[in-house]
Amino acid sequence: MITNTALEYKGNLFPSKVVSYEHEGDSISFNTDNNVILKVTILRDSLIRFRFTTKGYFSNDFSYAIDKSQLHGYNFLTVTEEENHFEIRTSKVKCKIKKADLRLSIYDLNDFLILEDELGFHWEESYEYGGNIVKMSKSSKDGECFYGLGDKATQMNLKGKRVENFATDQYAYQKDQEPLYKVVPFYIGLHNKQSYGIFFDNTFRTFFDFCQERRNVTSFWSEGGEMNYYFVYGPQMQDVVTTYTDLTGKPELPPLWVLGYHQCKWSYYPESKVKEITSKFRELKIPCDAIYLDIDYMDGFRCFTWNKDYFPDPKKMVAELAEDGFKTVVIIDPGIKIDKDYWVYKEGLEKDYFCKRADGPYMKGKVWPGECNFPDYTNPVVREWWAGLFKELISDIGVKGVWNDMNEPAVMEVPNKTFPMDVRHSYDGNPCSHRKAHNIYGTQMARATYHGVKRFVYPKRPFVITRSAYSGAQRYTSSWTGDNVATWEHLWIANIQVQRMSISGMGFTGSDIGGFAEQPTGELYARWIQLGVFHPFCRTHSSGDHGNQEPWAFDEEVVDITRKFVSLRYQLLPYLYTMFWQYIEEGIPMLKPLVYYDQDDTQTHYRNDEFIFGNHILVCPILEPNAVGRRMYIPRGEWYNYWTNEFATGGREVWVDSKFDEIPVFVKAGSIIPKYPVQQYVGELEFDELVLDYYFKIGKEKSEVYEDAQDGYDYKKGRFSFLSFRTIGKEKEVIIQLHKEGKYETPYSKYKINFFGLPFKVTEIEIDNEKFEFNSADFEMNGFLIVDKEFSELHISGE
Numbered sequence: 046m047i048t049n050t051a052l053e054y055k056g057n058l059f060p061s062k063v064v065s066y067e068h069e070g071d072s073i074s075f076n077t078d079n080n081v082i083l084k085v086t087i088l089r090d091s092l093i094r095f096r097f098t099t100k101g102y103f104s105n106d107f108s109y110a111i112d113k114s115q116l117h118g119y120n121f122l123t124v125t126e127e128e129n130h131f132e133i134r135t136s137k138v139k140c141k142i143k144k145a146d147l148r149l150s151i152y153d154l155n156d157f158l159i160l161e162d163e164l165g166f167h168w169e170e171s172y173e174y175g176g177n178i179v180k181m182s183k184s185s186k187d188g189e190c191f192y193g194l195g196d197k198a199t200q201m202n203l204k205g206k207r208v209e210n211f212a213t214d215q216y217a218y219q220k221d222q223e224p225l226y227k228v229v230p231f232y233i234g235l236h237n238k239q240s241y242g243i244f245f246d247n248t249f250r251t252f253f254d255f256c257q258e259r260r261n262v263t264s265f266w267s268e269g270g271e272m273n274y275y276f277v278y279g280p281q282m283q284d285v286v287t288t289y290t291d292l293t294g295k296p297e298l299p300p301l302w303v304l305g306y307h308q309c310k311w312s313y314y315p316e317s318k319v320k321e322i323t324s325k326f327r328e329l330k331i332p333c334d335a336i337y338l339d340i341d342y343m344d345g346f347r348c349f350t351w352n353k354d355y356f357p358d359p360k361k362m363v364a365e366l367a368e369d370g371f372k373t374v375v376i377i378d379p380g381i382k383i384d385k386d387y388w389v390y391k392e393g394l395e396k397d398y399f400c401k402r403a404d405g406p407y408m409k410g411k412v413w414p415g416e417c418n419f420p421d422y423t424n425p426v427v428r429e430w431w432a433g434l435f436k437e438l439i440s441d442i443g444v445k446g447v448w449n450d451m452n453e454p455a456v457m458e459v460p461n462k463t464f465p466m467d468v469r470h471s472y473d474g475n476p477c478s479h480r481k482a483h484n485i486y487g488t489q490m491a492r493a494t495y496h497g498v499k500r501f502v503y504p505k506r507p508f509v510i511t512r513s514a515y516s517g518a519q520r521y522t523s524s525w526t527g528d529n530v531a532t533w534e535h536l537w538i539a540n541i542q543v544q545r546m547s548i549s550g551m552g553f554t555g556s557d558i559g560g561f562a563e564q565p566t567g568e569l570y571a572r573w574i575q576l577g578v579f580h581p582f583c584r585t586h587s588s589g590d591h592g593n594q595e596p597w598a599f600d601e602e603v604v605d606i607t608r609k610f611v612s613l614r615y616q617l618l619p620y621l622y623t624m625f626w627q628y629i630e631e632g633i634p635m636l637k638p639l640v641y642y643d644q645d646d647t648q649t650h651y652r653n654d655e656f657i658f659g660n661h662i663l664v665c666p667i668l669e670p671n672a673v674g675r676r677m678y679i680p681r682g683e684w685y686n687y688w689t690n691e692f693a694t695g696g697r698e699v700w701v702d703s704k705f706d707e708i709p710v711f712v713k714a715g716s717i718i719p720k721y722p723v724q725q726y727v728g729e730l731e732f733d734e735l736v737l738d739y740y741f742k743i744g745k746e747k748s749e750v751y752e753d754a755q756d757g758y759d760y761k762k763g764r765f766s767f768l769s770f771r772t773i774g775k776e777k778e779v780i781i782q783l784h785k786e787g788k789y790e791t792p793y794s795k796y797k798i799n800f801f802g803l804p805f806k807v808t809e810i811e812i813d814n815e816k817f818e819f820n821s822a823d824f825e826m827n828g829f830l831i832v833d834k835e836f837s838e839l840h841i842s843g844e
């Protein structure tokens with residue numbers, strides 16, 4: 046393992062002076078007299094790619110991470126040559142490149158220095174493998190903070206830390222343990238109220254050092270491949286994250302049921318056990334939409350088979366579960382059992398689809414079924430074959446979602462827990478060893494799975510979840526944070542990991558609620574579910590060998606808390622769905638760490654616990670036993686305590702009381718929160734009104750509600766309903782303006798508008814300039830109005 050950075054190693058090589066440059070279209074290439082070329086590509090005014098070679102020419106340009114459908118184009122570009130440097134200018138930034146050594150610096154248009162090379166690009170030749178160990182170091186400003194990088198189990202702010210990216214099956218990982226399951230080589234830097242981003246698109250093992258080795262230096266390096274990175278200009282973190290997400294892509298909408306609650310365990314079997322679990326949810330009135338089958342549903346852990354003793358008629362079972370509102374999700378791992386009587390193995394072998402060692406034999410490794418071969422998902426032909434394997438599972442049996450696991454890839458009983466590094470991969474026509482393909486193996490598996498599930502579930506929408514992922518995987522799949530532990534520390538970790546995934550472009554994520562390994566106390570489980578319902582993906586999962594982890598495995602109080610919070614999630618489904626829409630449309634993360642929400646407030650820079658769920662709800666989990674409340678930071682602005690409706694001004698740390706059946710939740714003043722009635726599963730009820738909770742504020746605020754048929758693709762043809770609300774609160778007046786878009790007719794006909802915090806007695810109401818008759822005593826008492834959904838302006842006033 047190579048962990049030295051620039052200074053430690055004396056054999057570093059550096060670019061020498063620039064001898065020529067060419068400007069062609071959006072790219073400028075600088076050639077040095079020691080064969081280094083720096084190619085700068087302007088993708089947008091605020092998005093610049095820097096690519097280096099030391100060979101005098103570039104290898105084929107190929108990336109799994111970049112979304113090819115993203116839009117390119119800039120408004121302005123000039124390149125000028127000065128005495129000692131070149132200057133590239135766009136309408137957002139200026140980049141200076143030194144002629145002597147290619148070191149570069151990036152400024153905004155006010156000449157404010159955003160990012161500057163320290164040693165800049167340098168490299169070390171790799172004698173063992175060929176190619177280079179490529180390195181980059183940047184000067185870091187005092188007070189600079191760093192965020193991003195996916196699933197790291199450490200503080201939100203990465204300042205002072207070194208992290209490693211190598212997808213790893215890390216059972217029962219600990220705080221600060223590295224590396225973990227996912228690889229997102231993207232970070233956000235923040236200093237002087239300016240954010241920028243760096244995406245180092247290199248699938249080899251990579252490292253990032255955020256001022257750990259040297260106080261004022263940030264560096265990143267890789268064991269192979271190219272120094273190939275993207276600079277993203279802010280200045281707001283919002284701009285950085287949305288641009289990065291655009292670059293690496295966004296998912297399609299999941300079906301709405303996927304945003305419901307999911308129940309999982311290793312493993313529920315036989316069929317009678319599965320039904321006992323699902324019935325209990327209905328009996329206890331804890332909403333639930335999905336039930337999972339872990340590896341034991343298979344015949345000897347052979348993917349795409351069933352254990353007929355446990356599940357004699359899977360099709361019938363899946364149909365019966367569906368009648369009760371449960372969608373069945375099954376696990377599929379990459380390891381294919383070596384068994385000459387097993388059809389998947391036979392096909393893979395006949396077609397030569399399995400990964401091979403450098404000298405020819407198939408890569409063999411132990412996983413659940415024993416000795417396995419592994420499909421090379423980096424081969425498009427293999428992905429196509431894999432997709433086809435889902436036909437029976439999805440089309441015939443009726444499974445609705447697939448869970449990809451062990452795809453780091455994980456191998457048992459070997460020291461490095463994965464493939465040997467000499468294993469060969471197609472890499473979509475760029476043949477390479479496992480050193481390069483390791484980090485994207487899981488993503489390519491999930492991609493093939495996604496195409497398979499989508500093909501057979503069509504015209505409905507697919508659902509895929511993966512454990513391993515590389516940047517861009519969000520285009521195909523959701524994810525979970527792997528094998529965590531039932532400890533309070535892991536609850537803290539889960540909270541940060543899911544926020545961090547959100548600002549790393551991969552927001553559709555959750556943790557195993559209650560912890561995978563070991564057994565939570567009822568209190569820990571309750572605190573976890575209270576957080577988990579505010580995560581984009583919400584599933585209880587456990588290893589099963591430490592006891593049961595269904596809500597009723599704990600006492601009645603915990604069952605009540607689970608019901609209360611899962612029901613709240615179901616009420617908030619239209620709010621969650623709207624968050625998802627904003628994510629897929631604009632790349633806006635569904636969870637926003639406080640620093641993302643208000644980067645100008647330095648109080649937010651080191652906060653871990655509090656986050657904004659969507660745009661308008663502030664959540665802060667309880668992370669300790671026996672708590673009766675906690676101190677938390679309320680970000681600047683005006684808020685209402687969700688439970689008490691008390692008004693709170695932000696920009697300060699406060700104590701918030703929180704009984705066992707609550708965690709601190711605040712709603713932003715001025716906002717409108719849409720709610721559905723509690724349903725036991727998505728689509729259970731037909732209802733005739735959408736609830737809108739309005740929280741009074743003097744001033745203006747915008748809220749949105751996205752809805753559609755909740756599944757299928759009609760939304761892509763404009764069949765959605767998009768409501769934009771603008772609220773204007775004055776001392777004795779509230780105006781709610783509504784603008785509608787889209788061709789989808791929502792089934793309800795009315796809104797029930799709840800008013801919170803009105804500081805005046807309502808005497809008059811007008812809807813679209815016409816007087817609205819209402820009973821003021823009723824309104825005074827209940828605080829709500831029922832209005833026809835076809836309005837554009839609601840005006841209430843009083844004294």
Ligand code: GLC
Binds near residue numbers: 311450451528587
């Ligand atoms: C891995 C997964 C876990 C799953 C288990 C058995 O440990 O992370 O979620 O339950 O394998 O398939």
